[in-house]
């Protein structure tokens with residue numbers, strides 16, 4: 001086995017687990033299944049063993065600074081470099097969630113955007129040159145999902161840097177806390193704003209890392225049967241993992257937003273839910 005290493009976040013179940021499963025079968029290197037909960041993570045590794053697959057385990061809560069630091073220290077100590085990183089961990093408050101809207105907004109941006117960014121920035125020194133980073137986005141990450149043209153222009157500006165992007169997210173959370181998110185053009189979905197942020201970060205990071213030969217892509221996996229969708233969905237986690245795995249194993253480019261049918265789509269173009277899925 002080679003000295004290469006792949007890491008998947010939020011991998012104890014759902015799409016993350018399927019991604020680890022796929023990597024264990026197809027990747028010539030060590031695969032790290034990470035989970036914020038030790039018990040769930042270790043149980044997932046045991047499940048893989050029953051399938052004849054081997055993944056290493058490490059605890060990782062991307063939203064907790066100490067946990068991220070522990071994981072980085074572990075990599076440093078082991079002198080390990082990451083060849084593949086899949087940022088999969090994420091949350092969604094469904095429409096009937098009892099938590100107040102302001103809390104949903106804050107928590108969704110914190111986990112799906114801020115924690116993903118903070119974790120990725122912390123782990124970057126351990127990503128090898130020519131490595132691959134795949135961010136699991138969503139159809140909700142398409143720029144057209146933000147109603148305000150002014151905001152869309154800010155997101156797609158070539159001048160936008162990471163601080164600007166973080167500030168946009170702060171503006172959104174502030175608007176949501178004041179109950180003014182719709183009035184200010186953000187729409188009514190914190191999940192949309194968080195995934196639009198993930199996509200903007202993907203393109204920015206790809207630009208920054210391309211001189212090291214690192215490709216950074218994001219993917220909409222499709223409507224996946226998982227706990228997030230309460231078992232709803234039209235495809236299995238294994239089917240949802242197909243294009244993310246392709247981007248991790250043999251990327252055909254970088255800075256791409258890949259739809260669930262495998263097509264790279266323009267982020268600031270028309271909503272692919274209509275011209276690909278035919279659903280709008």
Ligand SMILES: NC(=O)c1ccc[n+]([C@@H]2O[C@H](COP(=O)([O-])OP(=O)(O)OC[C@H]3O[C@@H](n4cnc5c(N)ncnc54)[C@H](OP(=O)(O)O)[C@@H]3O)[C@@H](O)[C@H]2O)c1
Pocket residue numbers: 009010011012013014015016035036037040060061062063064087088089090091092111115136137138139220221222223224225226227228229233
């Ligand atoms: N399901 C869909 O239809 C769909 C569609 C588009 C995009 N996605 C995206 O696909 C990804 C995976 O979703 P899924 O459907 O597999 O959902 P899921 O079954 O709910 O799994 C989410 C995973 O993320 C983990 N997680 C949450 N917060 C975390 C944190 N702070 N640190 C580390 N791990 C954390 C969860 O851990 P616990 O088990 O400890 O909670 C779980 O392992 C998400 O990014 C989601 O937004 C899903």
